[in-house]
Amino acid sequence: MKAVVFDIGGVLIDWQPHLAWAEQLGSEEAAHAFIERTGFREKNARGDNGELFADMAQELDDPEDQRLFASYVEHYGRTVENPIHGTWDVLDRLRAQGTAVHGITNWSAETWPEGVKAHPRLGEVFGTLVVSGEEGVMKPDARIFRILCQRAGIAPEDCVFIDDGLHNVEGARAVGMDGIHFTTPQALEIALTERGIL
Structure with missing residues (x-):
């Protein structure tokens, strides 16, 4: 899976x-x-x-x-007060069925703790999380995707990456990941279902 x-x-x-x-x-x-x-x-x-x-x-x-x-x-x-509820619903379904869920975010190391204060689950739901500001490298640089794979112990071809920035999706694809360009939670659900993941 x-x-x-x-x-x-x-x-x-x-x-x-x-x-x-x-x-x-x-x-x-x-x-x-x-x-x-x-x-x-x-x-x-x-x-x-x-x-x-x-x-x-x-x-x-x-x-x-x-x-x-x-x-x-x-x-x-x-x-960052407002969560995108539909995407959280998808994430929760993935976790409930035992799918490994990770995160890669372009986010300042200074503001990340404030984001977690606003949404404590951000610090809890990911098996592996890579925050660009803590690494000094950001998407779509290939290195940040490789950092995630190394830490999570997975190969790029075993990952589906989701991002609202098409350039970041293309960066993930360039290292061998599957990529989904996020537009709406509903479209994401369809894309994951078509891949047999949901």
């Missing part, structure tokens, strides 16, 4: 980064503008690769922007 490897953000947990600042800035629109102004998404990817948000904040010119950016970790829990 194949092991199923889940991405987390956008698959199991809805991530809305602007909510870290919406209250401080007075509106969601202002928070979105802050994200654009500060190049947050590019910096966040660097965080997923191991850099610290306080260090990246120092690259900004405006002192208030620096302060707000550095506060991201403190307010991170607001960005």
